[in-house]
Amino acid sequence: MRLAIIGVVILGLFLLLFSRTDKDRPIIFMATTTTQDSGLLSILIPELEKDTGLDIQTIAFGTGKVLRSAMEGNADVILVHDPENEITFMENGFGTERIAVMRNNFIIVGPESDPAKIVTSDNAANAFTKIVRSQQNFVSRGDESGTHNAEQKIWSKLNVDPLTLPAENYIQTGAGMGRTLNVAIEKAAYVLTDSATWATYENKGDHQILFEGDDLLINTYHLITVNAESHPHVSPASQNLILDWFQSNKAYTTINQFKHQGQTLYFPIR
Amino acid sequence: MTENSGIFIQSLYLIFSLDADLMEIIGLSLYVSLSALFLAALIGFPLGSLLAIRKFTGSKLITVIVNAFMGLPPVVAGLVVYMLLSRSGPLGLLGLLYTPEAMIIAQCLLIFPIITALSRQTVEDMNYEYDEFFRSLRLSFSQRIKTLLWESRIGLATVLLAGFGRAIAEVGAVMIVGGNIEHSTRTMTTSIQMEISKGNLELAMALGIILLILSLGVTTVMHMVRSRYSTMQGGYRNE
Structure with missing residues (x-):
């Protein structure tokens, strides 16, 4: 037991040694x-x-x-x-x-073939509706980030709770933007991202920008x-x-x- | 195939170009994991041998707990240290969050149970073998611990390797308490994670290969030391 106490004391001393002053x-x-x-x-x-x-x-x-x-x-x-x-x-x-x-700007990125035909959407909410109607996959950050909350705003404008969508269509990664993009590309899914991350992202596959330009997407x-x-x-x-x-x-x-x-x-x- | 060989060449190029940033990251990874290993061994070895030799009230319980904590997930270790060191936590005044020292503490917490549990097992086996011999010599308790630790040094080297492997490879804990700060708390594993999230999969893989080579190097050195000692010991033990 004495050894354990000595150990704790040593650990405490190390902590003090490590500590920094605010200056x-x-x-x-x-x-x-x-x-x-x-x-x-x-x-x-x-x-x-x-x-x-x-x-x-x-x-x-x-x-x-x-x-x-x-x-x-x-x-x-x-x-x-x-x-x-x-x-x-x-x-x-x-x-x-x-x-x-x-x-x-936030942008909606998806596979080049655009199976949900969102290219011709009037606004972001319209694009989301098309993705849901055509039962295409959508990848969400799902991590309470700014991008995730921007996405939630679009869903709430549509009065759709994305959590009621089938789990194989609405994929939540709980990860950062880059890793979420990796998932979207593997799953040939649509995803909401920001223009800067997309421009510098290196692993685009055949995904491209399919919708941009809506006040909700600033x-x-x-x-x-x-x-x-x-x-x-x-x-x-x-x-x-x-x-x-x-x-x-x-x-x-x-x-x-x-x-x-x-x-x-x-x-x-x- | 051509793409994969490209990754390998890139990682070799990264190593041999002695890129200053990369060297800093490698240095920090080694500094953090080796310090954590040193601290964990400093407490883990004596505690492990104590548990192996003395049966006292609660020693069984401690053994069970220590064994259970061998499976502690790195993110949980990181979270515990984060909450302790956070400004609103009990040790917030130390200002240690997001420093290399915080990462050492988190990794120490992570590998301390491994070191303790495995060294307890090693020393217990050794103690069983030499028990009568020690009794005949009437060794004091602390002499007994010292002798046992020395005699089990080969087994303990493997214990250290297991601890080091776990520390150098984990990313969850150092990410939470270190924060992947450039020139301060960026280690091999956190930079791999960052490159993956940038979509730089080739660079991430190259860094992964370097980490593997690094780990291979440390293991080889310890293995050489170990085999040298074990032949020496085998000589006079005449086994």
């Missing part, structure tokens, strides 16, 4: 997986670090997980794309500032600073540096000039 702690910048998978973060963050002199570490999770982590104080600044949940987040006092940074990214009052380790000064930078011309041009094969992926918002 030398880097800023945790948490963003959605889409911004990492498209490569935006690896362009944006080095510029941000250079201009503000801050030490920034980026972590990418789905928006749902990012918001949850931010509530618990595990992030300083977050970049997310789920307006409804963001507003709830702000109303509950978890964040201090929320600014629109950039936007792009994808807006907001930057939110985590409430420093409820989390004393968060430094408001560093947060403000980041907020100011994202509103600067430098951020505008960096985002605007981030292109993949000549195509602009995100449109900055002033």
Whole structure:
């Protein structure tokens, strides 16, 4: 038993040795997986670090997980794309500032042959109806991410609960955008994704963009600073540096000039 | 077939070009898993031998629990450490979440039961074999543990290998508590997962091959050490 106690004490000492003071702690910048998978973060963050002199570490999770982590104080600044949940987040006092940074579009991607003939749809809801009517497969993120919630909005406009669809037609992956796309391609299924992830995604198979251009399909990214009052380790000064930078011309041009094969992926918002 | 050989060449190219980012990722993977292994062995070996030699109240229960935790899913280990180290958790003040140290703690939690349970088994067998001999020498308890650990070192090396294999290969726990931060907590397995989600399946496979080669290298080294010792020992034990 004495050995066990000594072991626990040693483990405790290691913990103390590892622990960091808040001063030398880097800023945790948490963003959605889409911004990492498209490569935006690896362009944006080095510029941000250079201009503000801050030490920034980026972590990418789905928006749902990012918001949850931010509530618990595990992030300083977050970049997310789920307006409804963001507003709830702000109303509950978890964040201090929320600014629109950039936007792009959600698109519906599917097999080239387009068995549900959604190419000729008038709007996104119409395209979804066609997919359901023709009993084609649809792959959903199913992970409470921004993209997943955008998809839910379209279903609710149709008054359709996708969970009542046959399970072999409505496939929920519970995974990030890229892995969900992998599933959609294997299953020759339709899927809702964002234009930036799709443009940079390497494993397209014979899938292509079949529907785009609907107000419901606008994808807006907001930057939110985590409430420093409820989390004393968060430094408001560093947060403000980041907020100011994202509103600067430098951020505008960096985002605007981030292109993949000549195509602009995100449109900055002033 | 041509595509597959392309992947293999790409992984070889990645290794021999000594890409700085790749070296950093490999280094971090080894640092995290070896530290976790060291910590787990530091507690696991003594606890394992204690359980093997002494029967005390609750020792059976501990043995059963430790055995059951050998099957602990990495994501659960990660979740437990996440909740402990989260800012709103009991150890939140340490500010350890999303650091390599958090990953060490999670992996340590994951492999500590394996080290303890397997070393208990190894030492128990050894103890059974030498029991009368120890009695005749009237060894003290701590001398007995020391002798047993030393005599079972070959078996214990295999135990370490099992622990290391589990640590270096897992992705669930390090993803949750590390967060796959570039230049900070990005390991081999988390970068493989990230490349898969980017659709870079070839690069992911190349990284997978490198991980395999790495693991093969560590195993080979330990195997060589092991066979050297076992021939030496075989010599004087005259088996």
